[in-house]
C-alpha cells in the first residue's frame with residue numbers, strides 16, 4: 001500500500017512538473033500536508049491494551065515524547081512516536097515504540113472529533129490505540145507500586161596503621177545504594193592488634209570534606225570498637241577514614257597495628273520511590289492501605305533534600321477527599337496534604353486520632369478532610385516529614401537506629417460525602 005501510494009505520488013508529481021514545463025499552466029497545487037494538528041498532548045484512552053490507558057504523549061514537531069508512561073514498562077522521555085510524517089490531510093506514518101523497546105511501523109488517523117487512532121504493523125496487544133486531547137481518568141484505580149527485593153550485604157576490610165596517628169583514607173569504600181528508597185549502613189572499626197588503640201572513624205559522601213558522622217569510641221562503654229550507622233542515599237558512595245585516636249591510645253601501643261573495618265548494608269523497600277516531587281508522583285488506589293517509608297538519606301553537606309513522597313489519586317465523581325494516617329514511625333511526624341492537579345494546596349480540616357498532630361508531634365495520627373467537594377479528576381497527596389536528626393545513629397552512645405528506617409508509615413485515601 002505504502003509503496004504504491006508513493007509511486008502514485010511521484011507519478012502525479014511527474015505529470016504536474018511535465019505539464020508545467022510543457023505549457024506553463026498551473027494545475028491544482030500539490031497539497032502540502034503538515035503535522036500542525038498533532039502538536040501538543042495526547043492521552044491514551046482505548047484500544048486492545050487497556051493497561052496502557054492513561055499514558056500521555058507530547059508531540060513537538062515530528063516526535064512524540066512519552067510524558068507519562070502510566071502503568072507500562074516504558075520510561076518517561078522515551079520517544080513513543082518517532083519521525084512522524086504527514087501522508088494526507090488526516091493521515092500520518094511513524095515509528096511506534098513497543099514494550100520491547102523496538103520501533104514498529106505505525107499509522108495514525110485523525111478523526112473529526114480530535115480523536116487519534118493508531119494501528120501498528122505488528123500483531124499483539126496494543127496494536128490498536130485510541131488517543132484523545134482531554135485526559136479521561138481510566139475507570140480502574142491505578143496503582144503504581146513496583147516492589148523490589150532490597151539489597152542486603154556485609155563486607156569487611158583488614159589494614160594496618162604503620163604509625164601512631166596515621167590517617168587511612170578509603171574513597172568510595174561503602175558502595176552506592178541501588179535501592180530506589182536508599183537504605184542504611186552500620187559500620188564498625190576495631191583494632192585487631194595485641195594492644196588495641198581506641199579507634200576514630202569519619203564517613204562522608206564520596207569526595208566531600210564534611211563528614212556524615214565521625215568521632216571516636218573513647219570514653220564510651222565499648223572504647224575499643226567504633227560503631228556507627230547512617231542512612232545511605234541511592235546513587236551515592238561513601239568514603240571512610242580510619243585512624244587510631246592518638247590522645248586516647250596508650251603510649252605502649254605497638255605499630256604497625258592491624259585493624260578491621262566491617263560494614264553491613266540494609267536496603268529499604270518503598271515501592272513508590274522515586275516519588276520526591278509532583279512530577280514523580282505515583283498513582284495509588286483509594287480505600288487501600290498504602291505503606292511507604294519516610295526515611296531521609298545523607299545526600300551531601302548542606303543539600304536541602306527533597307525526599308517527600310508524592311502520590312496521585314483519581315476521583316471518578318465529585319466528593320470530598322479524606323487522607324488518614326494509620327501508622328507512623330515514632331521519631332517523625334508524617335504530614336499528609338492534598339493538592340489540585342494545578343498543584344495548589346486544598347484546604348482541609350484536621351481531626352486528631354492520637355497525639356497532637358496540630359503541633360506536628362512525632363508519631364501523631366489523624367485524618368484530614370477537604371472542606372470543599374472536589375470535582376472528578378486527578379489529585380495529589382504529599383507526605384512531608386520533619387525529621388532533622390534521623391540520618392545517623394552513634395551506636396557507641398547507645399543511640400537506637402531511627403525508627404523511620406525500620407517502621408513504615410501507612411495511610412488511606414477515601415472519597416467521602
Ligand SMILES: [Ca+2]
Pocket residue numbers: 181270273292293294295308309
Ligand atoms: Ca518514601
Ligand SMILES: [Ca+2]
Pocket residue numbers: 273274275276307308309310
Ligand atoms: Ca520519596
